[in-house]
Amino acid sequence: MNRWDGKTRGTLAGYKIFLFFINFLGIGFAYQLLRVVTFYYYLFAAKPRKVLLDFYRNTLNFSEAKARKLTRQNFYIFGQTLVDRAAFLLGKDKQFSHTFENENYLVDIRNAGKGGILLSAHLGNWETAGNLLKGRITPAINIVMLDAEVQNIKKFMDLSTGGSRFKVIAIKNDLSHIISIRNALNNNEFVAIHADRYLDGAKFIEFDFLGKIARFPYGPFVIASKFDAPVTFVFATKNGKYSYHLSATLPITTKMKPEEIGRLYVAELERKIGQYPEQWFNYFNFFEQ
Template identity: 30%
Template sequence: LLLVFVSFYYVIFSPRQTRAIYRYFRHHRHNPVIQSLINTYRNYFVFGQTIIDKVAITAGLEHKYTYEFDGIDHIRQLAKDNSAGILISAHVGNFEVSQYFMGEFDKQIHLVTTDEEQRAIKSYLSSIMATPKTGFIVVKDDLSHVFAINQVIEKKEMICFTGDRFVDGSKTLTAELLGQPARFPAGPFLISSRLSTPVLFVYVMRERNRHYHLYARKAVFNHRDAQALLQAFTQSIEQILAKYPLQWFNYYDFWKA
């Protein structure tokens, strides 16, 4: 019940974020005006639910949730081949709980992050876990993160990038998303396309009744073709958002960034 009022609070008192989400529904999902307004509120509400779920699952209440797998065979193949893997996700759904889908795999996930606020949340969640299952690699100006990524690959563990946000001044690539061009961080796609390592697009989406659905899709692209990898990524996001339009959690004007 509290989440109802908290969501209204953010709709009213976070005007920049609210405008960005409204534009997403109105101009990119082509919802009518009233429906766009309603969905903007619903988006905040669902985002709040994912945060609550994240804390609950990480604190040991994962048994209160149910889980469904779609494409898990791709991840099982990595384990069978004793191969490293690269996962690329986005700020949709609740990817940070994905580690609880992968209990059967003896591979640590290392999340590459540039977002200080999100990093602080991840560090907090990691601190309350008895045995942290996720490592963190912070992108730095001295490129030391590249060496850290190579070390993870050599250990045959998993690297995870969020492929939809970049730092001002960093190199970007452009691709179409939901009918309009947008900029994406070049790093995840340049690095992933040059390594001889399988690349999967992975999303963890919230459904009703505390149910989560993991989707894993194998990326198909030519070696060293970062642009083709990016285009495959944007197509996968569009497919996910077609089914879960409320779970787009980029609270800024994504297409004008």
């Protein structure tokens, strides 16, 4: 099945090269190098190119020319988000600026004292969002994720940059991550979860998404439903060379079923894709059953 396998793509040599250029030649130079790298990727990475072209042509109904342009932009901007992530971790974030739509919603969540659940997606740059939020609104951001990165790359990034500025709650078969989520919320911390990808064998839920039936992971919506904490949908999209646009939705503070939260989430995700189609970073057939 042509679905996500939970692993981050990339080689150790590639990370080393870009960390070197960011450190010694600057972010702008790394962006220029990306133009060459991502154009090569566009030419020869047949599977993700085919998936994106199909998404833009047959789901968003763009013309062939528009679909090809968006696909090239997608590869390039995705590369930029990886460079930006490394730049933040290297302490070279002073070049960046951001705006925050509805920042007061997160302030209200913090002031309520119950922690908060932030549902997001692989659209834009979620890690940079976490780095921007940490220390500004809350002292602790927890990211719930599969710890499936290639270990030598993860180790090199940690040694070279000091690691991420937020906590990682790894999803485990023994469900110990549920306890970690509960503890974080009890400490009035934010817990961020991607709600747009599931692994084969995991429980899923189907929604009408962009005019087609798509499967979403059931777990994030169950977590959002079961814990006594406000829920909001948060995204961070690149809206300039060195700038980001962060947004949050009106917090859900009443008890809702997982299916109800899921429908609201899908509607917001559709809206964001309409605004930033070039930043949809899912390189597999999202609608494959």
